[in-house]
Amino acid sequence: MLEPAIRHRVLVATGLVWLVAGSTLSAQGGGLPTREQALAALFPGAEIAAERVFLTDAQRTSIEEISRVDLDTGLIARYVATQGGRVIGRAYIDTHVVRTKRESLLISLADDGTLKRIDVTAFFEPPMYIASDQWLGQAVGHSLSDDLAMHRLIRPIVGATLTTHAATDATRRVMAIDQVLAETDQ
Numbered sequence: 778m779l780e781p782a783i784r785h786r787v788l789v790a791t792g793l794v795w796l797v798a799g800s801t802l803s804a805q806g807g808g809l810p811t812r813e814q815a816l817a818a819l820f821p822g823a824e825i826a827a828e829r830v831f832l833t834d835a836q837r838t839s840i841e842e843i844s845r846v847d848l849d850t851g852l853i854a855r856y857v858a859t860q861g862g863r864v865i866g867r868a869y870i871d872t873h874v875v876r877t878k879r880e881s882l883l884i885s886l887a888d889d890g891t892l893k894r895i896d897v898t899a900f901f902e903p904p905m906y907i908a909s910d911q912w913l914g915q916a917v918g919h920s921l922s923d924d925l926a927m928h929r930l931i932r933p934i935v936g937a938t939l940t941t942h943a944a945t946d947a948t949r950r951v952m953a954i955d956q957v958l959a960e961t962d963q
Contacts, residue, residue, distance in 0.1 A: 812856075812870065815883050815896040820858035820866055828855045836957050843921070844953035846946045849873075853954055864888050867955060870898075871947040876939045878902045884951040890959065892916045892948065906937045908944055921952035 810818070816825050830853040832840070841848050854870040868885040878901035885893040895913040900906075915931055924930045927945055934941050 809898055809900065810896055812883055812898055815885075815894075815898065816856055816858070816868060819868070819885050819894055819896075820860075823858040823860045823865055826857045826859070828857060829853070830855055830958065832954075832957075836961070839957050840950065840953045843956060844946075844949040846950045846953075848950060848954075853958075855958070866893055869951045869954060871951055872899070873943055873947055875900075875902050875906065875943045880940070880943060882944060882947050884948055886952070886955055889920075890952065890955055891918055891920045892952070895944065895948065902940070906940045908934060908937065908940050912941070913944065916948060921949060921956065925949060925952070 832848075832851040832853060834851075837848050837851055856868040857864060858866045858868070866885060866887050868883055870881060871884055872879055872881040874880075879899065880897065880902065881899035883896040883898050885895070887893045894917065897907060897913070912932075912934055916925055919925060919930060925945070925948065927933060927941060931941065931945050
């Protein structure tokens with residue numbers, strides 16, 4: 778039979794293992810909204826059309842210049858929300874590597890191009906590095922500008938620097954994509 782102090786340590790260690798395993802599963806699946814859930818919550822009652830947009834080389838160059846962030850693909854997943862025949866918002870999927878594993882963000886914009894919300898729909902890094910909803914909401918209501926940057930409008934997360942830079946870059950990239958596509962849609 779184990780000493781009470783040793784038994785206590787074993788129980789605490791076992792509990793911590795289960796806690797970490799459970800949060801890893803929820804951060805990589807069960808605890809995150811699907812794209813459909815996030816879109817339905819953000820644009821209730823709206824008709825949402827999924828689009829695949831193929832960017833031209835000129836559009837890609839323009840997006841990189843405006844956002845000051847690299848654009849790794851010319852294929853864009855966009856969702857356009859309409860209500861009563863009027864566009865009320867758009868959302869884009871941005872999938873990128875944070876440190877060594879991928880994260881997917883659903884970045885939603887209002888009809889005027891300002892940030893409406895950011896939802897994490899997939900996160901495969903350790904769950905301790907995932908950004909909170911509060912952190913993701915820092916730029917809500919803002920448009921793409923020089924202030925949409927770390928240590929300006931966006932505050933860092935201690936211990937999750939790569940996550941904050943990846944999410945900020947994704948937001949800048951999506952806002953630039955939306956701006957360039959709005960120019961060609963007119």
